[in-house]
Amino acid sequence: MASNEDFWNESSSSKFDFGDDEEDSSYTQGDCFAANVQENIPLQIDSIISNKCLKIILDETDSTVEHVVAPAEETIRRMFHAENFMLNTYRSFENKLQLLDAAIDIGDGNIIITVILFLSKTLNNNKFFTQLSRRKVAVRHYANYLIEKNSLQELADLYMATGHISYMKDIYCLLSKDIPNQNVQKLKQFNRDHSRELHTSEDKTEIQEILALLDFQIKHKLNSKSVIEQLINLCRSEWSRGNGDDVNNFKKLFKIDDFQFEWVEMSVLCKMQNWEKLIATFTKSVWVIKKKRALKSVIRPELFVVGISRHNPPEYVTEQFLSCISDASKVLYLAEKLKIHKIVVNYHVEQKDKTSLLKYMERVEPSSPAWFAIQSSLNNTDIKWKN
Template sequence: MSNVNDDYWNSSSTSKFNFDDEDLCASQIDSVANDVFSSKQENNINIFAIDFIISKKSLDLLLADADTESVYMVTTVGEAIKKLVRGNKVVLEQFKSYKDKLQLLDEAITTYNGDIILRVTDFLRSTLKFSLFCNILVKRRVALVHYSDFLKLQGNSDELENLYMATGFTTNIKDLYFLKTRSEKNKRETLNRLKYFVSSHSQYLDSFNENKFLSDYVRFLEWQITNGEDKDSVIKQLAIVCKKQWEQNANDDQVNDFKNLFKIDDAQFEWTVLNCLCHLGLWKKLIGMFVKPNWFTKRNVLKSAINSDNFIWGVSRHDPPKNVIEQLLTCLYDSEKSLAFAEKFQCYKFMIEYYINQKDRMGLLRCLEKVVANSEEYFTIKKALESQDKRWKN
């Protein structure tokens, strides 16, 4: 027995439409929509479970098929790029001629889409002679950069070296060394490879910074071999030097010598030192190294290449004693900022002393609400408020 649903499904008045069909007009869309929803006007509609109409196995196959992206065959280069921009899969192998391939890459570059540029560049690499491929990339630096970055991610050092040599794109040639030695654990072998690399590619290392970078790394590897160390960066090695020196209660000579030998930036050096001192709990040494009296202002100042806010936040991450934070807060010239820090880190002694010196009665009362009842801070506030010697400003 048929019903209105059978009429709909068996009717030829409706047909699927493709979103890629750009010629479908608004009236046609409205017509399809009206047909689809016209059954809502019927009062008696029989509703069946989906598995009554189609088996679960068949439904799964249909859904899997619907999820599969279509692969498009196109007729022009412009259409191919247009489909790629939309996220469609396109068979690029249909473009056989050198002219079409060249146009394909040029069109891809105009999209400013790295994925599309790389997709087309990789297609050209697989279908052209390497020398011809490199000649194309020499005149299209964007594609050259994308392809070289792709080779770095793949760890394909041989292909990258050939590409650099063939195109003269030697700006980042030092990256080749790190790709070739990144899995090497033996420091002496790494040093030998680096020296060979420098001698083999010295004519391409025309940048002063590149030459300096690699010569500094040679010196670092030589230092590690001499001292039996193996950390993979100068900063990590600095942290180890600091830890060993200060655990032995030695002076700072070796730490400073290491800094000078490898010309470590002041901010990097001090940030590493700060974290090492905090990790070891050497709070007195931290204050002695960074907090200095200023004879002109008669108050302490923070002597560091690190911004004072960042310095205090850096120390606070190590859960220091309250008096350490309080000593650092005395170095801030901005009282509002120092009070905000003090409240954040619950340095109530600092806040109480400030409000008493400023004769700020309201500030003390606000502090009284925050401190623990019957604590030392609590009685200090009560005593100050009850004092007859104070002339409060508010």
């Protein structure tokens, strides 16, 4: 048996003869070339393994890979700074809640909605709504999002699932905002479907009022957002035409209380600067006292005067309603506050209080009509001053 050293020496001295058997050499080269061409042709993976087996392998591989989850605060920070972020890595229930709480803590509405939508897609409805119900901020943001999308059925589901039944009436207002149109039928159907979920009689009454208002608006081709707004618009249009029957009928139909109705009437007349109608509507003569008038309203006289003062009426108008107040001290207080100088001067003259009149003279503009009225009273020798 030859030694290893003899084998290598013998091998190293051997040579290939490229000149022998050209045909065989050519055949070999052709085979090699053909093999190289085949290697460059991509193979379809389903020709090697079935899709079913491939899915099993990938699922098992995926289950053994440890997913790296960034801290929730870090992901929220990246979202806030418009950097790249990944939410799909948050797979556990606990991690998703941490993400939601971190979003709420930062207080950015867009981020909160992004996280909520992620949770809505990756949690079952029971878990999703339960966790939202424990976070009022999340409910509010999600509700606003659904309102903007006009997803009213989803909004109803949210309110019911999170225990915010009292907010259901808001959906009626949303459905009615473009009335009159086809939404009225949708609104009535919604009422039939969900009226039992409105627990309080006040809510049910308000819903019935909305439905009645819609029918009234469709009948009269009107469009306002509320009963009071519709009343205001009716007052303006009716009084501009010198009529008022529809206003009174509207009051009866919607059972508007006297205080609210009269306050609207007073405000509209002031805005229209229809001062004569204001006086005629809300004052009446007192026959036992000459030139004395009384307020014809359920509104307290002092409050009525404050109400009209916000519209900057002429001084004579304020004087008319101040004269309806029986308490002289209240009249004086309001007259001074509203700078109705004539009433203040007359009061101090009647009281023969020269000292108070002189003090008040310091508060009026020099050489103004009020200043001259005070000066004239002080110079009146017929007045017997007490001080």
